[in-house]
Amino acid sequence: MPIEVASKRRKVTRPDALVVDVTSRGPDPWVRFSPFYPHGQIPVPMSPGATSESVEGVWQALKVFESSDVDPSKLSVRSMKGLKRTVRRFGQVRGHRAGLTGDRLLDYRTARHEIYLPTYRWVLENRLQEEVARLRELAESADVVLLDYTTNGDVDDLRTPLSHAALIVGHLSAAASRQG
Incomplete structure (x- = not known):
């Protein structure tokens, strides 16, 4: 191919x-x-019942910074704008939370495997x-x-x-x- x-x-x-x-x-x-x-209606990994409008919404919502934890408001963004959460604004990234209310913080590699890949694959297969x-x-x-x-x-x-x-x-x- x-x-x-x-x-x-x-x-x-x-x-x-x-x-x-x-x-x-x-x-x-x-x-x-x-x-x-x-x-729309994209399942948020490790967050039973929670959904997001976009893959990026999931990725940004679960990102944890030095001065800011998860941001569930990113899950409802439909405009394709205003999704990014930056180091400039919130300090260094500490990791991604394992679910909206999870107690584990995932490193970047693990977050790619457990959050981003399954979320994007779900969109490819279902949307x-x-x-x-x-x-x-x-x-x-x-x-x-x-x-x-x-x-x-x-x-x-x-x-x-x-x-x-x-x-x-x-x-x-x-x-x-x-x-x-």
Whole structure:
């Protein structure tokens, strides 16, 4: 399946490929792949009954800083704006809480595995079935380049943010190997 990830910040030099912007600034329907997109009713890991509008809402809500604990208000943000909680405002990140009322604080790597990956996978499997199928169809007839702001596809490489476009490629590859 010829799908690759490229930085939206750089000029893509693949005139032979179909370029698909899956960032929060991408066109419909591809913007729906953005972690900021408000799909609604996304389960919050380790928080029975709690849901979020977006994947980013979950990630930001469970982030714990030196001067600020979880922020459940991030779960209800539908505008794709005002989601980020920053070090500049709240001090150093201490980790991510294991659920809205959890007593465990997860380090960055563990939080990626226990919060971000399952949340984004849930969206791919429950909210983006049509878009995933469309990408699969496109990739069967042409090379596809997914644009993202980051290109890090290694969940254990903590030096740079994780690319959700790389997670899409992984999801499509895993589905293809299960089928074939």
